[in-house]
Amino acid sequence: MKLSTLPPLPQAALSLEADRPHPAPVQTASLPAASVYPRPGNGNTLGITLATIVLSIAAWWFVTGNGWIAPLFLPAPAAVWSAAVQAWNGNVQGGLPLVQHLEWSLLRVFGAFLLAAVTAVPLGLLMGTSRIVRGIADPLLEFYRPLPPLAYLPLIVIWFGIDETAKILLIYLACFAPIAVATRAGVVDVATEQLHAALSMGASRWQLLRHVILPAALPDILTGLRIAIGFGWTTLVAAEMVAATAGVGQLVLNASNFLRTDIVIMGIMLIGVIAYLFDLAMRRLERTLVPWKTQG
Amino acid sequence: MGTPSLSQIKPHAGGRIDIQQLSVRFAGSAAAALADVNLTIAPGEFVVALGPSGCGKTSLLNCLAGFILPSAGEILLDGSAIAGPSPELGVVFQKHALMPWLNVIDNVALGLRFRGLARTARLDIAAEKLRLVGLEQYLQSPVQQLSGGMQQRVGIARALANDPRILLMDEPMGALDALTRESIQELLVQLWQRTGKTIFFITHSVEEALFLGSKIVVMSAHPGRIAHVFEPPFSRQYLSSEDARAVKSSADFIRWREHLLQLVHQPASF
Numbered sequence: 001m002k003l004s005t006l007p008p009l010p011q012a013a014l015s016l017e018a019d020r021p022h023p024a025p026v027q028t029a030s031l032p033a034a035s036v037y038p039r040p041g042n043g044n045t046l047g048i049t050l051a052t053i054v055l056s057i058a059a060w061w062f063v064t065g066n067g068w069i070a071p072l073f074l075p076a077p078a079a080v081w082s083a084a085v086q087a088w089n090g091n092v093q094g095g096l097p098l099v100q101h102l103e104w105s106l107l108r109v110f111g112a113f114l115l116a117a118v119t120a121v122p123l124g125l126l127m128g129t130s131r132i133v134r135g136i137a138d139p140l141l142e143f144y145r146p147l148p149p150l151a152y153l154p155l156i157v158i159w160f161g162i163d164e165t166a167k168i169l170l171i172y173l174a175c176f177a178p179i180a181v182a183t184r185a186g187v188v189d190v191a192t193e194q195l196h197a198a199l200s201m202g203a204s205r206w207q208l209l210r211h212v213i214l215p216a217a218l219p220d221i222l223t224g225l226r227i228a229i230g231f232g233w234t235t236l237v238a239a240e241m242v243a244a245t246a247g248v249g250q251l252v253l254n255a256s257n258f259l260r261t262d263i264v265i266m267g268i269m270l271i272g273v274i275a276y277l278f279d280l281a282m283r284r285l286e287r288t289l290v291p292w293k294t295q296g
Numbered sequence: 297m298g299t300p301s302l303s304q305i306k307p308h309a310g311g312r313i314d315i316q317q318l319s320v321r322f323a324g325s326a327a328a329a330l331a332d333v334n335l336t337i338a339p340g341e342f343v344v345a346l347g348p349s350g351c352g353k354t355s356l357l358n359c360l361a362g363f364i365l366p367s368a369g370e371i372l373l374d375g376s377a378i379a380g381p382s383p384e385l386g387v388v389f390q391k392h393a394l395m396p397w398l399n400v401i402d403n404v405a406l407g408l409r410f411r412g413l414a415r416t417a418r419l420d421i422a423a424e425k426l427r428l429v430g431l432e433q434y435l436q437s438p439v440q441q442l443s444g445g446m447q448q449r450v451g452i453a454r455a456l457a458n459d460p461r462i463l464l465m466d467e468p469m470g471a472l473d474a475l476t477r478e479s480i481q482e483l484l485v486q487l488w489q490r491t492g493k494t495i496f497f498i499t500h501s502v503e504e505a506l507f508l509g510s511k512i513v514v515m516s517a518h519p520g521r522i523a524h525v526f527e528p529p530f531s532r533q534y535l536s537s538e539d540a541r542a543v544k545s546s547a548d549f550i551r552w553r554e555h556l557l558q559l560v561h562q563p564a565s566f
Contacts, residue, residue, distance in 0.1 A: 193393035196363055199381035201407030201458055211406065215397040292396035292440050 075262040080269070083262035092263060093254055096246055102270070105248040108164075108239060109232045112171035116228060120176045121221055124183025125209060128217070137180075145177040149235045153242070162243040170242075174235040175228040182224025186217025219286070219293040226282045233275045310494030311374045311384065311461030313337035313360065318369035320355050320520075329355040331519035333369070337511075342488050342495045342531060344509035346502065348560060352520020353498045357466050360496055361387050373461065383407060386460030388468045392447040394439045400450055401426065401435040407458040425453040428490075429483060445476035449483070456491065465497045469504065481507055482540050485531045502556045506530050507544060514559055524559060528552055 057077060063069055064076035071079060083092070090097035126133040144152075149170055160166040190213055198212045240249030248267050255263035287294045313336070320330040330352040337343050345353040358364040359371055362381040371378045378385070394403050401422045408418035426432055429449040439447060448468050455463055469477045485508060488495055499505050505512050506528050514524040530552075534543045543549060 191391075191393065193389045193391055194395065196361070196381065197387065197389060197393040197454075198406070198410075199363075200361055200383070200385055200387045201454070202383035202410045204410070207410050211409070212395065215395065218397070290397070292438070 072259060072261055075265065079262045080266050083260070084266045087251070087263060087266060092251070092260070093258060094245065094251075098251075101246050101248050101251050104244075104246040105236055105240070105271075106274075108167055108171055108247065109229070109236055112168045113175050113225075113229050113232050115168070116172050116175035116179055116232075117225060120179035120224075120228075121183050124180040124221070124224075125187060125213065125217070127180065127184040128187025129209060129213065134184075141177055141180055144173070145181070149174055149238050153238055157242055166242055167239040167244065170239040171232050171235050174231040178227040178231060179221070179224040182220045182227065183217060186220025186224075187213055189220065190216040219290045222282065222286050222290065226279060229278060229282070230275065233271055236271070309461070310340045310492050312339045313462060313494065313496070314372040314375075315356075315360075316369050316372070318356075318359060318371060319367050320352070320359065320364060321367045328367075328519040330359075330366075331521050333520070333522055335513065335522060335525075337494060337496065339494055340492050342485075342497065342508060342510040343513060344497045344499060344505040344511070345513045345515055346499060346505040346556070346560060347515030347520075347523075348500065348517055350520075351515040351517040353515050354466060355520065356515075357464050357496060357498055360462065361385050361464050383411070383458040384461045386455035386458055386463045388448070388451045388455050388463070388465040390467045390470055392439075392444075392451045394447060394450055394454070396438070396440050398439070399435070400431065400437050400439055400442070403439055403450055404454045404457050407454065411458075422453070422457055425457045426450070428456065428487065429453045443476075445472050445480060448472065448480060452480075452484075452487070456487070456493075461494065463493045463495045465495065467498050467500070469499070469501075477504070478540065482534070484508060485534055488531070489535055500560075502553055502560060503544065506549060506552055506556065507534065507540070512556070514556065526552075526556070 060074070061077050064071070064074055064079075075083075084098070086092050087098040087101075123133070123137060127137050128134070152173075153170060156166050156170055160169060194212055194216060195208065198208050203211065236247070237249035237252060240247040241253060244250040248270055252264050252267035255261075255267065315333055315335040315337075318330055318333040319328055321328045333352075333356065335343075345356060347353050355364060359366050360378070362378050362385060365380075373384060381387075395406065398406065401419060404422035404425055405413075405418040408421060413421075423432070423435060426435060429452050431446060431449050431453065434442065434446065439450060442450065451468065452465075469480055472480065481504060484495075484497075487493075497508060499508075507530055509526075509528060510531055512524075512526040512528060513522050514526070515521065516523040530543050530549055533546075534540055537543065
């Protein structure tokens with residue numbers, strides 16, 4: 001466009017704004033940063049989280065220190081700490097050091113979790129992409145999924161005995177369903193445009209699965225894995241009810257028989273902290289693997 | 297925007313399309329989305345389908361792309377029936393439909409990967425197509441960080457990378473701002489000339505249709521059918537003058553525009 005061919009504007013119209021006195025220039029660097037009107041719940045929570053942890057421990061320390069709650073019901077933090085030291089040195093029932101209990105439990109939970117991940121993800125992908133697999137797997141999966149593991153624990157013991165197979169199978173079953181369900185949901189949510197785009201670029205069925213459906217479903221798969229490991233930990237104590245001689249769950253169960261509340265609480269805190277740390281690691285993994293979902 | 301020299305481009309011939317008595321009725325609806333559509337698209341034509349929402353232009357494009365198998369009739373690509381999606385039929389989507397887990401160049405090279413090309417060969421081709429659409433600075437960028445216009449340019453480069461015989465574009469500029477839209481319109485006319493592709497393009501903007509199309513197909517709704525066919529001269533005028541504003545503000549262009557606007561806004565005949 002050629003603006004120069006327009007007739008010139010009258011001088012008066014141009015000079016009105018320019019003739020006004022300018023206010024003193026503002027030091028913009030010293031102004032507070034502008035902010036977008038926040039969504040409900042926006043903002044950093046780290047300070048509140050730390051304060052919550054500190055206050056909880058302080059309250060625990062305070063009520064036990066004043067003798068308001070009997071040690072049988074809630075032992076003092078110092079008692080739990082000394083139980084942890086005792087357990088670490090293997091000076092509790094069974095005589096096994098805490099590291100070995102931990103090793104067995106981690107082996108069971110993560111072994112079962114990994115087995116579930118490598119089997120449930122493919123099944124979920126197939127359920128989302130194959131009518132036949134979905135028809136077969138859906139009723140079976142949806143039937144057993146809501147059952148409490150304690151309900152079918154006796155069956156597993158009858159069928160598989162009381163060795164490691166039964167324990168790992170119980171945790172495996174708890175992990176399997178959430179992974180398969182989340183994976184299938186992720187496949188269903190893949191955008192039709194993305195599938196069409198890949199098909200019109202000549203993708204075969206397998207390439208569609210490998211290069212479009214799997215990466216598109218990855219955010220849901222990772223969410224399923226996070227939920228599954230939580231189920232794994234909640235099932236651990238039930239699994240270690242079956243003739244276990246080692247394991248954090250077994251340690252807690254055994255301690256409860258002797259009313260060693262300090263050891264019970266120590267075991268619970270150990271499981272909680274490990275599960276929380278693993279969840280933090282999974283969230284970090286999500287940010288690396290699916291940045292398009294986790295970054296704005 | 298980097299414009300490559302003409303000697304760099306070796307146009308593959310665009311394909312020919314014959315649409316014969318095509319009808320589409322969707323399940324659960326008695327009315328046809330498309331009724332008895334007949335159209336021949338010669339190799340190298342830039343056909344723009346223009347019409348109100350519900351006139352069946354997207355259904356027509358989906359049939360051409362092989363995404364919809366029609367209720368009746370058939371579509372021939374260079375004499376053989378279209379039976380499903382294929383790399384011969386490149387598609388640019390309304391929503392860009394890029395893969396956010398791949399960067400720009402890997403998105404463009406994805407179709408070549410499907411065809412089993414070696415990595416260096418497919419990245420060379422992808423880089424060349426991205427140069428063609430002016431994105432040579434953004435080869436490694438994550439696609440979700442690009443603007444809408446740039447994402448659509450990636451979509452165009454991706455469709456071209458497979459060297460299709462037909463390029464199908466489903467309102468690719470619908471969500472773009474006016475300035476971006478104009479620059480991509482000019483890019484498209486230039487690409488059309490350089491590549492010699494047959495293009496089928498959907499829009500509901502009369503101005504866009506007039507500027508782009510060597511042939512405009514005006515469609516009417518209920519049922520979707522072709523109401524008028526025009527052959528406007530403006531894309532060729534633009535190619536010889538390279539002054540898009542002059543073309544779009546010419547008295548001739550405005551006369552055509554008003555005429556087509558009246559046709560498009562006519563109440564549909566039931």
